[in-house]
Amino acid sequence: MKNILILGGDGYLGWPTAMYLSSKNYKVTVVDNYFRRNICKEKNIESLLSNPDLIQRSNLWYKLTGKEIKVSIGDLTEISFMDSLFNGKIKLDWGNNNSFDLPDTVIHFAEQPSAPFSMIDSEKSNFTLINNVISTNNLINSIKKFNIKAHIIKLGTMGEYGTPNIDIEEGWLNVEHNNRKQKFLYPRQASSIYHTSKIMDTDLLWFAVRTWKIKVTDLMQGPVYGIFTKQTELNENLSTIFNYDEIFGTVINRFLTQAVIGYPLTIYGKGNQTRGYININDSIKCIELAIQNEPKNGELRIFNQISETLSVNQIAAKIVDCCKTIGISAQTSNKINPRVENEDHYYNPKYQALKDLGFKPSLFNEEIIIKMINEILKYKKNINESAIFNGVKW
Numbered sequence: 495m496k497n498i499l500i501l502g503g504d505g506y507l508g509w510p511t512a513m514y515l516s517s518k519n520y521k522v523t524v525v526d527n528y529f530r531r532n533i534c535k536e537k538n539i540e541s542l543l544s545n546p547d548l549i550q551r552s553n554l555w556y557k558l559t560g561k562e563i564k565v566s567i568g569d570l571t572e573i574s575f576m577d578s579l580f581n582g583k584i585k586l587d588w589g590n591n592n593s594f595d596l597p598d599t600v601i602h603f604a605e606q607p608s609a610p611f612s613m614i615d616s617e618k619s620n621f622t623l624i625n626n627v628i629s630t631n632n633l634i635n636s637i638k639k640f641n642i643k644a645h646i647i648k649l650g651t652m653g654e655y656g657t658p659n660i661d662i663e664e665g666w667l668n669v670e671h672n673n674r675k676q677k678f679l680y681p682r683q684a685s686s687i688y689h690t691s692k693i694m695d696t697d698l699l700w701f702a703v704r705t706w707k708i709k710v711t712d713l714m715q716g717p718v719y720g721i722f723t724k725q726t727e728l729n730e731n732l733s734t735i736f737n738y739d740e741i742f743g744t745v746i747n748r749f750l751t752q753a754v755i756g757y758p759l760t761i762y763g764k765g766n767q768t769r770g771y772i773n774i775n776d777s778i779k780c781i782e783l784a785i786q787n788e789p790k791n792g793e794l795r796i797f798n799q800i801s802e803t804l805s806v807n808q809i810a811a812k813i814v815d816c817c818k819t820i821g822i823s824a825q826t827s828n829k830i831n832p833r834v835e836n837e838d839h840y841y842n843p844k845y846q847a848l849k850d851l852g853f854k855p856s857l858f859n860e861e862i863i864i865k866m867i868n869e870i871l872k873y874k875k876n877i878n879e880s881a882i883f884n885g886v887k888w
C-alpha cells in the first residue's frame with residue numbers, strides 16, 4: 495500500500511481522512527502545527543466536540559485498531575521542517591521512527607482555511623498569505639529536491655473561480671483568439687484573501703509542473719459539511735474538529751447547529767448565493783480516488799470536487815422542513831451581508847471527472863439532515879451562542 499503524508503492532519507478533513515486511509519491499510523503520517531485548535535481556543539470558538547490532540551488520538555486509534563498513524567508536529571513554512579518529511583530526517587512525535595517510509599502521495603490540507611479569518615485585519619490577512627503560499631512553495635521545493643515522483647494532492651477551492659457569468663469548466667478553458675487556440679487555466683477571481691491565496695497556490699503548482707515536471711492533482715472543493723464518518727463513530731475522542739462559529743464554521747454545519755438551539759438561521763443578504771457542496775464522507779472518497787488515479791509527471795490534473803449545487807435559501811429551507819418533521823421549530827433571519835459577494839448570479843460548474851472515476855455523490859437530503867441534527871443535539875450543552883454571529887466584515 496502507498497505511504498501517505500497528510501499535511502494539516504489535525505483539521506476538519508485531515509484527521510478523518512487519516513483514519514479512513516489507515517483503515518484501508520495505507521501507511522499514514524500526519525503533520526500539523528495546531529494553528530486551528532490554538533486560534534479556536536484563543537478566540538473562544540472551540541469545536542462542538544472534544545478533540546484530544548493528534549498524539550492522543552493516534553494513540554487511541556492504535557489501541558482500537560492496531561493501526562499506526564504517525565505524527566510529526568511542526569511548521570511547514572520552515573524549509574528544514576518540510577525537507578525533513580522527504581529526506582529521511584523526520585522527527586516523529588508519535589509512532590515508530592525506524593519504520594517511517596518516504597511518502598508516495600502528499601495530501602496538502604495545511605492551509606489557513608477561513609475566508610472570514612483572512613479578512614479580520616492586516617495581520618490575519620498576511621498570516622493567511624504567508625502560511626498558505628509559503629507552505630505550498632516549500633512543498634514544491636522539497637519534492638523537487640528529494641522525490642520528483644511523489645504525487646501532490648492539493649486541496650484547492652471552487653471559490654477560486656468565483657461566480658462568473660459563464661459555465662465553470664474543470665480547471666481549464668480552451669481559448670480561441672485571432673484564429674489561434676490554447677488551453678489556459680480557467681480564469682480565477684476570488685472574493686476573499688483566503689480564496690486569493692489558493693489562486694496563488696494554483697499558480698505556483700502550475701509553474702512547478704511546467705518547469706520541473708512534478709505531478710499534481712488540484713481538488714477544487716466546495717464548502718464541506720458533515721460531522722461523522724465510520725471511523726469517527728468508533729469513539730467520541732476520535733471526532734473531527736466541528737466548528738459552527740462564523741470564522742471556521744461552513745454554512746451547513748452552522749445552520750444545523752443554529753437550528754438545534756433555536757437561533758434563527760443566519761442567511762447572509764438575499765440568500766441566492768449558490769455554491770457546490772459536498773459531504774465529508776464524499777470528500778474523503780474523492781481524495782482516495784485521486785490517490786488511486788495518479789497523473790503523470792508534468793501533469794496538473796484538476797477536478798471540481800462537489801456533489802450538488804445549492805443556494806443558501808435552498809439549504810435553509812431544507813433544514814427548516816426537516817426540523818418540522820422532528821418537532822423542532824427553526825426560523826431564518828436575513829442578515830445584512832457581511833461579505834462582498836454576488837447575491838444574484840449565474841452558477842453552472844461542471845463536475846464530471848471524479849464521477850468518471852467512480853465517484854457517486856450523496857445529496858443533502860432528509861436522512862443526512864436528521865442524522866446530523868440528532869448528533870448535534872447530543873452536544874447541545876457545548877454550543878456557545880456568542881460564537882455564532884459577530885459580523886466579521888469585508
Ligand code: USQ
Pocket residue numbers: 607608609610650651652653654689715716717718742743744745746748760761762763765767768769770806833835
Ligand atoms: N453564508 C450565509 N450564512 C452564514 C455563513 C455563510 O449565508 O452564516 C453564505 C456565505 O455568504 C456564502 C456561502 O454561505 O455565500 C458559503 O459560505 P461558507 O462560509 O460556507 O463557505 P466559504 O467562506 O466560501 O468557505 C468554505 C471553507 C473554505 C472552502 C470553501 C469552498 O471555509 O475552506 O475553500 O468553503 S468554496 O466556497 O467553494 O470556495
